[in-house]
Amino acid sequence: MNIKITGTGCYIPDTIEKNDAFSNHQFLNNDGSPINSPNEVIIEKFKAITGIAERRYAKNHLNSSDLGAFAAENAINNANIDPETLDYIIVAHNFGDVKHGTIQSDMLPSLASRIKHNLRINNPKCVAYDILFGCPGWIEGVIQAKAFIKAGLAKRCLVIGTETLSRVVDKHDRDSMIFSDGAGATIIEATNDEGGILAHETASYTSDEAYFLHFGNSNNPELNKDTRYIKMEGRKIYEFALNKVPQAMKTCLDTSGKNIKEVKKIFIHQANEKMDEAILKRFYRLYRTEIPENIMPMSIQKLGNSSVATVPTLFDLVRNNKIENHSLNKGDVVIFASVGAGMHINAIVYQY
Structure with missing residues (x-):
C-alpha cells in the first residue's frame, strides 16, 4: 500500500490587484512615521525583492470557506471519487472566515465543517476539522492524512489550504502588498500504485x-x-x-x-x-x-x-x-x- 495524491484542484480568484494599485497608499514605518521614499520607489523595491507584480483578491461576497469548497470540488472531480467516501476533511487556514468589511474572524463552526456542508456530504463518519499551522498548514495536513491512512483509520482524505489574507492586512504597512487570497486542495488516499509519500x-x-x-x-x-x-x-x-x-x-x-x-x-x-x-x-x-x-x-x-x-x-x-x-x-x-x-x-x- 502506498499513499498518493490522486486528485488536485485550486481556486484562483478573478480580481487582479496590480502593484500600481498601491500607488496612492499612505505607507508608514512601524512607529507611525512617514517613509521617506515615494510610493513608486517603494513598489519598485518591493517587486525586486519579492518578485510580485500582481496578486489575487476574493470577491466581496466570498469567504475562505467558499474558496476552499471550490478548490475541493475541483480536486474531487479530478480524482473522480464519490465525496461520500471521504474519511477526513482537513482544512488549513490562519484566520477563518473574515467577511469583507468586517474586522472579526469567524471560526465557529470550523471551516472544515462549513466546506463539508457546502459540498453536501452527508456521511457523519467523514470527520471535518481545521488545522492552524501557519503557511505550512497544507503540507502538515497531508502529513496528518498520511498518518491516518497508515494507521488504518482512513482510506481517503481531502486536504485543503484556503485563505483571504487581503482582509487582515494593514494598508499602511508595505508588507500588505505581499498577501493574497486563494485555495488549493488534494485528495490523499491509499493505492496500489508505485510511489507516493x-x-x-x-x-x-x-x-x-x-x-x-x-x-x-x-x-x-x-x-x-x-x-x-x-x-x-x-x-x-x-x-x-x-x-x-x-x-x-x-x-x-x-x-x-x-x-x-x-x-x-x-x-x-x-x-x-x-x-x-x-x-x-x-x-x-x-x-x-x-x-x-x-x-x-x-x-x-x-x-x-x-x-x-x-x-x-x-x-x-x-x-x-x-x-x-x-x-x-x-x-x-x-x-x-x-x-x-x-x-x-x-x-x-x-x-x-
Missing part, C-alpha cells in the same frame, strides 16, 4: 521565533487600537527560513532514500521570490551539486502569497501544464517545503 519532516521553533508573525496594531496610530492586522518581522523570517528550511529538506530527502539527482521539482511555499531562490541555493549547496534547470516552479509573480494555498495551488497548476516550462511525469521525485507562523517548517518527499 516517501518521507516527511516537521519542526516547530518557538523559543525566540514564535512571534516573528503575529497580530498587531496598524502602522497608523490614528486607527482603532483594538483592531489587529497580520504583521511580520521580514528580515528575521528571511534569515530563519534560510537557516532551517534547506536542512529540513535535506533530512527529509535523506530519509526517503532518494538521491538529490533524482529530484525533478521542488515546490516551495510562495512567500518571497528571492527567499525561495536563496533556500534552493543553500539546499543544493548542502549536497555540493549544481542546481538543475527548471527545478523550482513559481507562481508568486502573478498570484502573490496566499499562505496555506500556495503549495497545493502551484502543484495543481504544474500538474495541469499551466506554468510554462514545467510539467510532471509518472515516477518523478518532488519535494514540498514550507515555512511560516509559529515558527513552523516542514517538507515532504513525494514520488509522482
Whole structure:
C-alpha cells in the first residue's frame, strides 16, 4: 500500500490587484512615521525583492470557506471519487472566515465543517476539522492524512489550504502588498500504485521565533487600537527560513532514500521570490551539486502569497501544464517545503 495524491484542484480568484494599485497608499514605518521614499520607489523595491507584480483578491461576497469548497470540488472531480467516501476533511487556514468589511474572524463552526456542508456530504463518519499551522498548514495536513491512512483509520482524505489574507492586512504597512487570497486542495488516499509519500519532516521553533508573525496594531496610530492586522518581522523570517528550511529538506530527502539527482521539482511555499531562490541555493549547496534547470516552479509573480494555498495551488497548476516550462511525469521525485507562523517548517518527499 502506498499513499498518493490522486486528485488536485485550486481556486484562483478573478480580481487582479496590480502593484500600481498601491500607488496612492499612505505607507508608514512601524512607529507611525512617514517613509521617506515615494510610493513608486517603494513598489519598485518591493517587486525586486519579492518578485510580485500582481496578486489575487476574493470577491466581496466570498469567504475562505467558499474558496476552499471550490478548490475541493475541483480536486474531487479530478480524482473522480464519490465525496461520500471521504474519511477526513482537513482544512488549513490562519484566520477563518473574515467577511469583507468586517474586522472579526469567524471560526465557529470550523471551516472544515462549513466546506463539508457546502459540498453536501452527508456521511457523519467523514470527520471535518481545521488545522492552524501557519503557511505550512497544507503540507502538515497531508502529513496528518498520511498518518491516518497508515494507521488504518482512513482510506481517503481531502486536504485543503484556503485563505483571504487581503482582509487582515494593514494598508499602511508595505508588507500588505505581499498577501493574497486563494485555495488549493488534494485528495490523499491509499493505492496500489508505485510511489507516493516517501518521507516527511516537521519542526516547530518557538523559543525566540514564535512571534516573528503575529497580530498587531496598524502602522497608523490614528486607527482603532483594538483592531489587529497580520504583521511580520521580514528580515528575521528571511534569515530563519534560510537557516532551517534547506536542512529540513535535506533530512527529509535523506530519509526517503532518494538521491538529490533524482529530484525533478521542488515546490516551495510562495512567500518571497528571492527567499525561495536563496533556500534552493543553500539546499543544493548542502549536497555540493549544481542546481538543475527548471527545478523550482513559481507562481508568486502573478498570484502573490496566499499562505496555506500556495503549495497545493502551484502543484495543481504544474500538474495541469499551466506554468510554462514545467510539467510532471509518472515516477518523478518532488519535494514540498514550507515555512511560516509559529515558527513552523516542514517538507515532504513525494514520488509522482
